[in-house]
Amino acid sequence: MKFPTNAIAFAASTLLLLAAGSLPLPAQNLEPEQLLNPSSESWPLYHGDYSGKRHSHLTQIAPQNVANLILAWAFQTNQLAMIKSSPLVVDGVLFFTVPNNVWAVDARSGHMLWHYVHKTEEGEFIGHRGVAMYKGWLYFTTPDAHLISLNAKDGSVRWDKIIADVKLGYWSTMAPLVVGNHVIAGVGGDLDNLCGYLRSFDPDTGEVQWQWDASPPPGTPNATTGGTTWMTGTYDPELNLVYWGTGNPTPVLNGATRPGDDAWTCSIVALDPDTGKLVWGFVASPHDTHDWDAVETPVLVDADFHGKPRKMLMQSSRNGYFFVLDRTNGKSLLTVPFGPINWTSGVDREGRPIPNPDKEPKPDGRLIAPDEGGMTNYRSPSFDPRTGLFIVDARPSWSLYFTKPADGEYGWAGADFGLWSKSVIEAIDYQTGKIRWSHEVGQGGSGAGVLTTDSGLTFTGDSTGNILALDTRNGKTLWHAGTGAPMQTSPITYELDGRQYLVTGSGGVMFAWVLPVSKPTRVAR
Amino acid sequence: MERFRSLVFLVSILAAIGLSAGHVAVHAAAGGADNGAQTPATAKAADPDAAGSESYAMHCAVCHGDRREGNPPGVPSLVNIKSHLTDQQIAQLVREGKGRMPGFPKLNDDELTGLLEYLASAPPVSPVLAGNHHGRPELTAEAVAGGALFAQNCAFCHGRDAMGGETGPDLTLSKLVLADTDGSKISAVVTEGRIEKKMPAFQFSSQELLTLAAFLRARVVAAAAMKGRRRGVDVSDLQTGDADSGKKYFDGAGGCARCHSPTGDLAGIARRFEGLQLEMRMLYPKDAKSSVIVTLPSGQTIAGTLAYLDEFTVGLRDKDGVYHSWAVERVKYTVDSPVQAHVEQLAKYTDDDIHNLMVYLQTLR
Numbered sequence: 001m002k003f004p005t006n007a008i009a010f011a012a013s014t015l016l017l018l019a020a021g022s023l024p025l026p027a028q029n030l031e032p033e034q035l036l037n038p039s040s041e042s043w044p045l046y047h048g049d050y051s052g053k054r055h056s057h058l059t060q061i062a063p064q065n066v067a068n069l070i071l072a073w074a075f076q077t078n079q080l081a082m083i084k085s086s087p088l089v090v091d092g093v094l095f096f097t098v099p100n101n102v103w104a105v106d107a108r109s110g111h112m113l114w115h116y117v118h119k120t121e122e123g124e125f126i127g128h129r130g131v132a133m134y135k136g137w138l139y140f141t142t143p144d145a146h147l148i149s150l151n152a153k154d155g156s157v158r159w160d161k162i163i164a165d166v167k168l169g170y171w172s173t174m175a176p177l178v179v180g181n182h183v184i185a186g187v188g189g190d191l192d193n194l195c196g197y198l199r200s201f202d203p204d205t206g207e208v209q210w211q212w213d214a215s216p217p218p219g220t221p222n223a224t225t226g227g228t229t230w231m232t233g234t235y236d237p238e239l240n241l242v243y244w245g246t247g248n249p250t251p252v253l254n255g256a257t258r259p260g261d262d263a264w265t266c267s268i269v270a271l272d273p274d275t276g277k278l279v280w281g282f283v284a285s286p287h288d289t290h291d292w293d294a295v296e297t298p299v300l301v302d303a304d305f306h307g308k309p310r311k312m313l314m315q316s317s318r319n320g321y322f323f324v325l326d327r328t329n330g331k332s333l334l335t336v337p338f339g340p341i342n343w344t345s346g347v348d349r350e351g352r353p354i355p356n357p358d359k360e361p362k363p364d365g366r367l368i369a370p371d372e373g374g375m376t377n378y379r380s381p382s383f384d385p386r387t388g389l390f391i392v393d394a395r396p397s398w399s400l401y402f403t404k405p406a407d408g409e410y411g412w413a414g415a416d417f418g419l420w421s422k423s424v425i426e427a428i429d430y431q432t433g434k435i436r437w438s439h440e441v442g443q444g445g446s447g448a449g450v451l452t453t454d455s456g457l458t459f460t461g462d463s464t465g466n467i468l469a470l471d472t473r474n475g476k477t478l479w480h481a482g483t484g485a486p487m488q489t490s491p492i493t494y495e496l497d498g499r500q501y502l503v504t505g506s507g508g509v510m511f512a513w514v515l516p517v518s519k520p521t522r523v524a525r
Numbered sequence: 526m527e528r529f530r531s532l533v534f535l536v537s538i539l540a541a542i543g544l545s546a547g548h549v550a551v552h553a554a555a556g557g558a559d560n561g562a563q564t565p566a567t568a569k570a571a572d573p574d575a576a577g578s579e580s581y582a583m584h585c586a587v588c589h590g591d592r593r594e595g596n597p598p599g600v601p602s603l604v605n606i607k608s609h610l611t612d613q614q615i616a617q618l619v620r621e622g623k624g625r626m627p628g629f630p631k632l633n634d635d636e637l638t639g640l641l642e643y644l645a646s647a648p649p650v651s652p653v654l655a656g657n658h659h660g661r662p663e664l665t666a667e668a669v670a671g672g673a674l675f676a677q678n679c680a681f682c683h684g685r686d687a688m689g690g691e692t693g694p695d696l697t698l699s700k701l702v703l704a705d706t707d708g709s710k711i712s713a714v715v716t717e718g719r720i721e722k723k724m725p726a727f728q729f730s731s732q733e734l735l736t737l738a739a740f741l742r743a744r745v746v747a748a749a750a751m752k753g754r755r756r757g758v759d760v761s762d763l764q765t766g767d768a769d770s771g772k773k774y775f776d777g778a779g780g781c782a783r784c785h786s787p788t789g790d791l792a793g794i795a796r797r798f799e800g801l802q803l804e805m806r807m808l809y810p811k812d813a814k815s816s817v818i819v820t821l822p823s824g825q826t827i828a829g830t831l832a833y834l835d836e837f838t839v840g841l842r843d844k845d846g847v848y849h850s851w852a853v854e855r856v857k858y859t860v861d862s863p864v865q866a867h868v869e870q871l872a873k874y875t876d877d878d879i880h881n882l883m884v885y886l887q888t889l890r
Contacts, residue, residue, distance in 0.1 A: 080728055121592060121673065126681045143677075191685060340872060358876075364765040365758070365804070366876055372692055398871040400805070407756050415689040415757055417801070420809045420868055442835060445723065464835045477836060 030090050030133045032180055036237055043089040043492045045232075046130055046175040051300040052234035053383040055452045056493045060500035062455035065515055066469045066479045072501060072514040073110030077103065082488045083505035085130035085175065086380070086449070089494045093152070094503065095133070096510060099125040099143050099173070104155060108496055110512060116155035120144040124171035124188060127488075129232065129378070132176040132183060134203040139183050141172035147185050147201060161206040163187055163199055170194060175232045176201075179242060179273040182209060186229025186244075190291070191411045193218050193250045196227035196265070200276060210276030214246045214264045224258035226250035227265035231295035231378055235273065236311070239328060242273045243300065243313055245284075247293035253361045253403045253414025254289070261286040266294045268315060268323070270330060280330035285319045286352055289360045290343065290401060290416070291372045292319035298327075299383050299390070305333055305431060314430055316381050316392040318374030319343075321353055322433050336433030338426055339396045340369045361401035361414045371399030371418040379449035380490035382458070384472050389427040389436060391458055391472070393447035397421030423447040423463050427475060437475035441468070448504075449490020459502060461487035467504050467511075483511060577643030580636050584629055592673070593644075602733050603644060604670040609732065612641050664743055671740030674733055682724075687744040688756050692723070695757040696741055697748035700802075708738030722811070760800035763883055771885025774878050779870065781882075784863060787889050795887045804883050808871065813864035817841050819849075820857040831860055 030044055038049050040058055048054055061069065077083065081098035088095045094107040100120065104113040123143030131150075132139040137158060138150040144166040149158040163185050164170035169192030176185040183201045196214040201207065214227025228247030235242050249258055249265035264278070266285035271278055284294035299314045305324065313327035320341035324334035332351020343359040359366055373395065381392035398421070403414030423446050425439040441447045441462035448461030457478070458470040465486050469479040485507030493502050502513040581593075585603070593603040606615065616637055622628030632640070647666035664672070676685060682693030689695035696702050705711050712734035718726030729737065748756075775781040785791050798806055805811075815831040819839060832848055833840030839858050840850035851858075 080725070082725070121677060124681055125677050191680070342872075362876075363762050364876075364880055365763070367808075367871070367874055367879060369871070398809075400801075400808075402758050402762070404762065412684060415695065416692065417694065417805060418692055419805060420871065462835060466835060466837065468836075480837060 029136050031135065032178070035178060040495045041089075042091070043087065043494050044133060045088070046086050046132070046177070047232065047234065047297060047380065048492060050179075050235040050237065051383075052297040052380075053299055053301065053385070053452075054297075054380045054450065054490060055382055055384060055454075057454045058493055058495055058500050059453065059455040060495065060498075061453065061457065061493075061502060061515060063457060063471055063478055066457060068515055069469070069479055069481070069502070069513045070516055071481075072108075072512040074512070075103070075105050075110045075112070075510040077101070077508040077510070079508050081125070082127070082485070082507055083510060084127040084173075084378070084488045085505070086490050087492055087503060087505075087510070088131060088133055089492070089503075090133055090152070092496060094510075095131050095138060095152070096505070097128045097130050097140065097175075098508070099128045101128075102131060102138065102140050102150065102155065104152070105510070107494065107501065107512075110510070114155035116140070116150055116157075118142050118146070118148060120146075123166045124173070126171075126173060126188075127378075128173050130175035132178045132232075134178045134181075134183060137203065139176045139178070139185070139201075139203075141174055141176065141185055143171050143173075145170045145172045145187060145189075147172075147176065147183070147206070149203075149206060159206045161201060161208075164189070164197075168192065168194060172230070174230050177232050177235065177242065178203065179235050182273050184233070184242065184273065186231075188228050188230040188247075190226055190228055190248055190250050190252055193225040193410055195225055196229050196247055198229050198244065198271070198276065200273070212269075212271055212276040212278065214267070214269075215249070215262070222257070222259055224249040224260075224262035224265055226252075226262075227267070228293070229295070230293070231297070234298050234300050236300055236327065239311070240273065241270045241279055241327070243298040243327065244269050244271065245293070245295035245298055245315065247295055248285075248288050248291045251409050251411060251413035252289075252291050253401060253412060253416065254407060254409055255287055255360060257409045258287075262288065266292060266319070268294060268298055268313065268325065268330075270327065282323070282325055282330045282332070282350075283352055284315065284317045284321070284323060285355070287355050288319070289355070289403075290319070290368060292317070292374050294318065295378065296376060297380050299381065300327060301383055301385075301430070303385070303388065303430075312430070314383065314390055316376050316390065316394070316428070318370075318377060319353065320370050320375040322390070322392075322428055323351070324430055325351075334430070334433055337375075338392065338428055338433070338435065339375045339394050339424075340398075341375070342367070342369045361403035361416070363402065363404035365400045365402050367398060368401050368416075369398050370395065371397040371421060372401075372416045373397065373418065373421070373446065377446060379447070379488070380451075382450040382452040383430075384452040384458070386454065386456070387427075387472055388430060389472065390430050391425065391427050391450045391452060391460075393441075393450060393460065394424045394426045394438075395421050395446050396424065421446075425450065425458075425460055425468075425470070425475065427472075439468075439470060439475040439477075445486050448487030451491040451493060451502075453493060459491045459493075459504070461504070461506070465506060467491075467506070467513075481513075483507070483509070485509075576636065577639030577641070580632070580640045581643050584632075585640075588626070602730050604736060605667055605732055607645050615641060615644065665739060667736045667739040668743040669740075671733075671736030671738070672743075674729070674737055675740050678727060679737075686748075686756075687741060688748060697745045698757060698801075702741050702745060705738065708735050711738045711741060758801045763800060763804055763880070764887075766877065766880030766882070766884035768881070768885045768888050770877075771881035771883070774882055775885055778873075779878065779882060780866065784866065791886070791889050793890060795890045799887075803886060804879070807882060807886055808874075808879070809867045810864060813867075815860050815862035815864065817858055817860045819851060821851075822855060831862075834860070 085097040094105045100118045102116040140148045145164040147161045147163050164187045170187045170189040174186050176183050183203050198212045200209040216223040218225050226249040233244035246267045249262040261283045264281045266288040267283045269281040285292050301312045313325045315323045320337050322338045335347045335351040344353040345356045398419045401416045407413045422443045423441045427436045445463030451459045456472045458472045461467050466480045483506035487506050489505045491504045589603050687696040817831040818828045820826050829841035829843040832842045
């Protein structure tokens with residue numbers, strides 16, 4: 001195991017342990033420092049690291065040998081619920097979820113260590129994104145909006161706290177984010193007019209440390225509600241800022257009661273993780289009336305932008321726009337659509353799309369691109385630092401949006417209907433927004449999340465259930481395997497005993513792929 | 526208004542439960558209640574026999590769940606168990622067990638009687654069900670059970686009141702739902718899913734499927750009672766266009782006449798489809814077929830209806846309905862997909878074009 005920032009301390013403790021006559025075996029113990037520099041043997045955060053790039057430095061599986069990939073193991077959940085979670089891997093154990101269920105599985109063999117079931121019928125069972133970990137403890141959100149801390153060794157419950165009141169219409173599906181001694185958890189709930197918020201919990205005691213509200217309290221005149229927080233944010237340790245995307249305003253399709261931008265719904269916000277105070281915010285969809293949550297991963301990239309080194313934040317947003325922001329202050333660097341959109345009359349001076357009032361839902365319907373599922377959704381994009389490509393599962397789509405007085409001013413307050421869609425994996429040049437290559441992955445459905453690696457591979461999936469390995473330079477297919485169901489999550493990778501594993505979930509099955517042992521194929525780079 | 530209605534609905538549920546399986550109509554009381562979302566956490570099922578309820582909690586709930594919902598397919602739901610098993614059959618099952626279910630031979634007669642009575646009562650219901658329902662529902666215990674199932678599994682897409690929402694259609698206007706008198710059509714869709722429309726398949730027991738169908742029927746009745754205040758898309762909402770302009774677009778800029786004819790394939794279209802269904806079909810007919818010609822390495826060609834296509838495999842059904850498939854690198858193939866013209870048109874329509882075309886199509890009776 002390698003922990004560069006901790007190398008000396010680690011070496012010292014190893015020596016001490018050796019002197020005491022015992023070897024240090026890993027023991028499901030994840031120190032906050034390890035989150036800052038994840039080892040190649042681990043995938044300790046939802047996005048793999050704090051940056052949200054979903055990019056791995058592993059190179060054993062490479063363009064030259066990826067065609068040889070074989071199945072290492074498959075784990076059957078024996079449930080109908082589709083796996084939508086991105087697993088964690090810590091000390092050789094893989095943790096993943098579906099609603100109300102957590103599994104701990106041997107990352108080498110796929111053998112189950114334990115299975116935790118939270119018994120509730122309340123709340124929303126739409127999906128679950130995974131767990132977070134701090135030291136020897138896991139943090140699991142539930143359909144009834146609880147945050148449960150489990151012992152990573154055996155899945156036993158340490159404590160059970162409430163993120164939000166399920167009786168009001170909240171639920172939670174997200175994987176919390178651990179930053180320092182904060183476990184930051186969010187909520188879903190846009191079937192009711194509720195305030196979306198983030199709540200930070202003490203990782204040991206479960207006490208609430210702070211709460212950040214995305215919108216004013218329900219009932220505030222001329223103000224929006226909403227701004228759910230149902231996806232995991234990212235973190236910049238240097239700036240000590242947490243970045244989060246927020247969901248749509250409510251009522252959802254009827255914006256009449258909430259004039260203006262409806263901040264901070266459909267927004268990207270930067271918060272101080274120690275206090276929960278807002279440092280800056282950027283409204284990605286001002287006055288949204290199409291359910292286009294801006295919760296997609298805020299990807300943090302340090303690189304040149306038009307010749308100047310920048311600390312950037314990039315998001316391919318559900319509303320069809322690719323945003324590049326300066327993440328020190330939230331100022332726009334680039335705003336450009338990455339597929340067909342027809343709901344704006346341009347982009348304002350702050351880089352925000354200007355919604356066309358005539359494209360708000362109407363009693364006789366409006367034709368809108370993209371549809372409500374959006375140009376992309378919760379499945380992760382990936383940023384490949386070697387090529388400077390931002391690779392995303394894009395979904396050109398068209399739909400009809402309606403609202404009328406009878407639909408009211410509560411909850412959904414309208415109706416929308418998808419007409420047609422297809423999925424395309426797109427490689428976006430972050431400096432211009434130009435699409436360098438695109439790879440069609442099928443009609444109708446949406447594609448899978450994306451993982452890139454230093455060897456030049458892009459792993460994703462198509463809408464019929466194939467896992468794909470693409471050449472990151474040009475998008476050409478190098479390997480595929482049919483899994484029986486489209487991937488509804490994002491791939492991860494890790495290396496154990498000198499062997500690189502690729503893990504992908506489809507339907508109710510988790511698959512691990514490796515190169516055959518008999519052919520040593522490590523590629524020197 | 527939504528909150529007011531939800532309170533009314535909650536009251537009606539509580540009343541229905543309180544009177545066990547009684548069919549109770551609760552009329553909306555006038556008043557300004559506005560905190561329906563603050564559902565009382567104390568909503569509890571009536572308990573006709575505390576001993577039976579205790580016995581259930583002790584012996585049965587661990588597998589069949591606190592609300593008798595089971596965990597299908599492994600553990601069946603016990604909701605409405607009495608509609609398909611007699612007391613004698615249930616008693617025998619409990620005493621002797623079956624399959625993975627253990628027997629409980631030590632239960633005395635009084636305890637067993639209490640348990641049977643408890644199983645006959647309406648199941649406890651999750652208060653979440655009392656969301657934003659409309660109308661004055663007369664909910665049977667079966668519909669209440671179906672409502673709980675609906676809230677967990679269906680409401681996210683179809684709306685809590687089944688009247689549409691996040692992508693899912695309004696089921697109270699669904700022809701299939703309206704035509705389904707015995708629950709079989711609804712059951713088939715739920716069990717098989719509609720993969721092409723992104724609806725997943727669900728493994729519910731046949732009893733659960735019947736409760737879902739009962740809930741949907743109750744929702745159809747409630748929705749119909751709303752008349753002009755009805756949510757969702759009515760036929761009358763789609764009449765804002767102008768038929769002459771629609772005809773002009775059909776014959777001209779829309780390019781529709783290149784493939785379609787008002788006296789040919791579209792003759793009487795407005796008798797076959799109406800409202801939103803007609804409009805969506807007009808914009809993109811999801812069931813349109815494409816044809817394909819595959820040329821084998823030998824030079825032989827096979828034509829048929831395109832049945833499958835991904836990056837690696839092409840499949841067709843020939844004129845006899847037989848399926849054939851090939852790895853794409855082994856053959857040459859040409860797909861003819863006239864419906865693609867509908868996709869290209871999507872980027873060209875104005876909303877007025879759509880509304881005009883819609884009114885014109887409705888003249889084709």
